[in-house]
Amino acid sequence: MLPALIICLIAIPALHFWWRARFRQEQERHRAQLAERDHQDLTSSTEALARQDALFDSMIEGVLVLDENNAVRFANGAFVEMFQVSGVLRGRALLEAARSHELIEIVARAAVEGRVVDYEIQLPGQEERWLEVCAAAVSNQERRKLGTILVFHDVTGLKRLERTRQEFVANVSHELRTPLSHIKGYTETLLNGAMDDPKIANRFLQTIERNAGRLQLLIEDLLTISELESGGVSFDLRAVELRPLITKICDDFRARAAGRTVRIETQCPDLIIRADAGRFEQVLSNLVDNAFKYGSSGGRIVVGAVAAGDFAEVFVQDFGPGLAPETCERVFERFYRVDQARSRDAGGTGLGLSIVKHIVQVHGGRVWVESTPGKGAKFFFTLPLQKSATAQG
Numbered sequence: 001m002l003p004a005l006i007i008c009l010i011a012i013p014a015l016h017f018w019w020r021a022r023f024r025q026e027q028e029r030h031r032a033q034l035a036e037r038d039h040q041d042l043t044s045s046t047e048a049l050a051r052q053d054a055l056f057d058s059m060i061e062g063v064l065v066l067d068e069n070n071a072v073r074f075a076n077g078a079f080v081e082m083f084q085v086s087g088v089l090r091g092r093a094l095l096e097a098a099r100s101h102e103l104i105e106i107v108a109r110a111a112v113e114g115r116v117v118d119y120e121i122q123l124p125g126q127e128e129r130w131l132e133v134c135a136a137a138v139s140n141q142e143r144r145k146l147g148t149i150l151v152f153h154d155v156t157g158l159k160r161l162e163r164t165r166q167e168f169v170a171n172v173s174h175e176l177r178t179p180l181s182h183i184k185g186y187t188e189t190l191l192n193g194a195m196d197d198p199k200i201a202n203r204f205l206q207t208i209e210r211n212a213g214r215l216q217l218l219i220e221d222l223l224t225i226s227e228l229e230s231g232g233v234s235f236d237l238r239a240v241e242l243r244p245l246i247t248k249i250c251d252d253f254r255a256r257a258a259g260r261t262v263r264i265e266t267q268c269p270d271l272i273i274r275a276d277a278g279r280f281e282q283v284l285s286n287l288v289d290n291a292f293k294y295g296s297s298g299g300r301i302v303v304g305a306v307a308a309g310d311f312a313e314v315f316v317q318d319f320g321p322g323l324a325p326e327t328c329e330r331v332f333e334r335f336y337r338v339d340q341a342r343s344r345d346a347g348g349t350g351l352g353l354s355i356v357k358h359i360v361q362v363h364g365g366r367v368w369v370e371s372t373p374g375k376g377a378k379f380f381f382t383l384p385l386q387k388s389a390t391a392q393g
Contacts, residue, residue, distance in 0.1 A: 062152035171335040179211035221351035267304030291318035319376035
């Protein structure tokens, strides 16, 4: 009996220590499982946030998330680029991050109305920048404000396109109105009795014919611009010898040059370009005609070309009054005229240089002008040189 009692007394503490050790092992295992689960949850959360950030940063729209106090919680890369902000944005006030009082008003409206859509703002700065803003307030089930989400879409290009369209319509209307008013006025005068005087009738009819011709030129140039911009014009690109083509075009202007005692000079080496010969004639003829209109009588016009890398650089130089620096940047715009009265008197439509620019760009070249006031102007355009048969192979 005594040995059994002793054994029991020894076994009970041993069993107790064994259970305590087992309990500790289970606790450690449980803690390890919790730690592993926490680590997995943290990893999943981090990966989800990384995917979310990557998704938002891949958007072209700017995204800004504010908390209930209108402090920044998140801003994607597009927002940072649009507002050109630097440093850490998280936690910064809206005005500090965006520097726009209009956004504060938009957020306030969203808090009252729930959301604000298609609100346009112009960013301050030298470069014109327009943004379309959509804002939505975020609330919980108790309708307590949790924050605001704002999405920004850059509409600067659309604004410029709309302004260009409006200016184009206004310019076309103005250009059409002038010859039409002349035609209408002289026609009414003839109908009211002026046709009975042969001298007056002949002079009036010549004026009507001249304005009708101007209308025809304007419409033809408008159609050409429209076709070029829409890509509806096909170009027959082939190898063209440059010097004979320049010589031919200049020869076409010899009679006009003699009438104004203007000397035309050509300076062109043997170059072969890849171009549409007909369109090239249109470009060069426009530039030479422009040199006659704005050059000086009794002077000279130089037409030539040089090789510049993979391109031929063609130029037309006059020695007239020249252009101001700010004008050089705008002469290729539609309907832009340096001297409105002189351009109309010379029969220009205001579209010639714009047509030149479009044709050259379709060829893969570029066009520009260099000028010093009082020393004439020099117009340049480039066209690709024809690659040799060896290079092509």
